[in-house]
Amino acid sequence: MQKLWVRITFSFLLLMFFALLGSGLFLANTMKNTYMNLKESQLKQTAHLVLQALELDGLERENLQSKVKELSAPVTSRVTVINREGKVLADSEDDPASMENHLDRPEVKQVISEGKESGISTRFSHTLGYSMMYAAIPVEFNGDVEGVVRVALSLETIEKAIRHLRITLTIVLFVALLLTALIGIRIAKGIAKPVEEMMLVSEKLKDKDYTARVRMQPKGELGQLANAINVLAASLKSQMEKIQENEQQLSGVLRNMMSGVLLVDKNGKVLLANRAIGCMLNSDPSDFTGRQHVEVVKNAGLSRLIDQCLTEKTEIRDEIQFYYPDERILDAHLAPYVGENGELKGIVAVLHDITDIRRLEKMRSEFIANVSHELKTPITSVKGFTETLLDGAMEDEEALHHFLDIIHKESERLHRLINDILHLSKIEQHMIPLEIENVNVVEVVGRVADTVRKDVERKGLELLLPKEREVWIEGQKDRIQQIILNLVSNAVSYTPEGGKITVSLVERGDQLAISVKDTGIGIAKKDLPRLFERFYRVDKGRSRNSGGTGLGLAIVKHLVESHHGKIEVDSQEGKGTEFTVIMPKKQ
Known part of the structure; x- marks a missing residue:
């Protein structure tokens, strides 16, 4: 593209050429x-x-x-x-x-x-x-x-004079045209250079380079125009910085929100989706833009709410159930958003995952029911046998000793249940601080073996202990002993006579895996996800008869997590169960 001053000069010279040519011809x-x-x-x-x-x-x-x-x-x-x-x-x-x-x-x-x-x-x-x-x-x-x-x-003579006159006029006009060209170039550059710089700055502003400024400061109207462009550029830069800051804030909020956000236009096409809703739908939210909401959400309930909000132009709040990719319960809050003139632009849908809340509510109600049930049994026994004694059974010494023995066992069971509940509550609320010390896990396993030795011998079980002499980790000795004791006690309780229980220690770099494996009755797959819930029993009758409270594995899980570890379970019905506790060697 030719420069502006070249075009101005060429146009000016062309005009002057024809003007001088016409003047020369007219004069001649x-x-x-x-x-x-x-x-x-x-x-x-x-x-x-x-x-x-x-x-x-x-x-x-x-x-x-x-x-x-x-x-x-x-x-x-x-x-x-x-x-x-x-x-x-x-x-x-x-x-x-x-x-x-x-x-x-x-x-x-x-x-x-x-x-x-x-x-x-x-x-x-x-x-x-x-x-x-x-x-x-x-x-x-x-x-x-x-x-x-x-x-x-x-x-x-006249013709010679006229020819001489024409030659003279031609020379004079050529010199005049040359001088005009020189002056025109200077004037054109003086006008064009600031204009070209302004055009360049405008192009940079169009390409979002808001640091561009007009450096030349011509006089007159061009100077005013240059100042106006600089003021405009500064204003644009300030506004764009504010817009970018607002966009970053909004993007940061949307990106880190735990709730899913979906922006849908009035035609039902998705304009914006944050990362949380992508996780809920197990899809990349960047692929949602421009697609119909029906294709994106793949849920009839949510699509129905979106269409209803677009039609009625009112806020809607409801709970919807998702079955893909996981079963979830979502609290959906939909509201329309309008433009400056009040026309409907689309709707905003905010989805809160309340699956855990509903699950916890269910667990709370189940916990209350379980606690009530667990407390009711020993209390009913104590109350019944006490009433029997008061009704005259105290006169029979044999019956008296029998009933008092039952009352003692039930009160002991009630005491253990209350202690376990209080202990679990303290662990969950981190009321018991972790006292870190160096613990020889082999020694702890030996103490546990001594504790359950009588029950093992009574059932004729084979208990295999680690062959290592020393395996050291950082942790609280009493808690680690309680973890292993609960797991080994469960293995003893649920392993038939003549079975085998194996306790092994495997070092995995900076971690230690403590495994308790038995050849007991095993656990069904459907029960594995709820195995560490409070009061959850696979075999309720047998568990209660064994004196268990239903809180042992829940306590184990929290004790393991207090050591920044995790617990895994692998089981097959009729073949046995293996619990593996993985804890870091250094806390």
């Missing part, structure tokens, strides 16, 4: 016409002077030829006398007898045929090689035109 023609008119006047005057000097009393004078030659010398012009029939009677430069008839000459015809007072004609002479001007006036006798006196003048 005007001067030429002035010369010619002057010569015509002179030639007519000369013709009248010649006519007066000839003192003609008739065209047939004998000495006319000599008289004409005599008069032509002082006037420096060719003089010719022609009669009415066009015959040349006398000529100052040629023999009249050898000359042709001049009746058809324009200047002669103007006087004789047209009756004009004078005749003027200019034509090129091929014989002489230059143009001649002819002026003819009538010769009258008694009021009749008897002939004409014609005076001819060479235009060779």
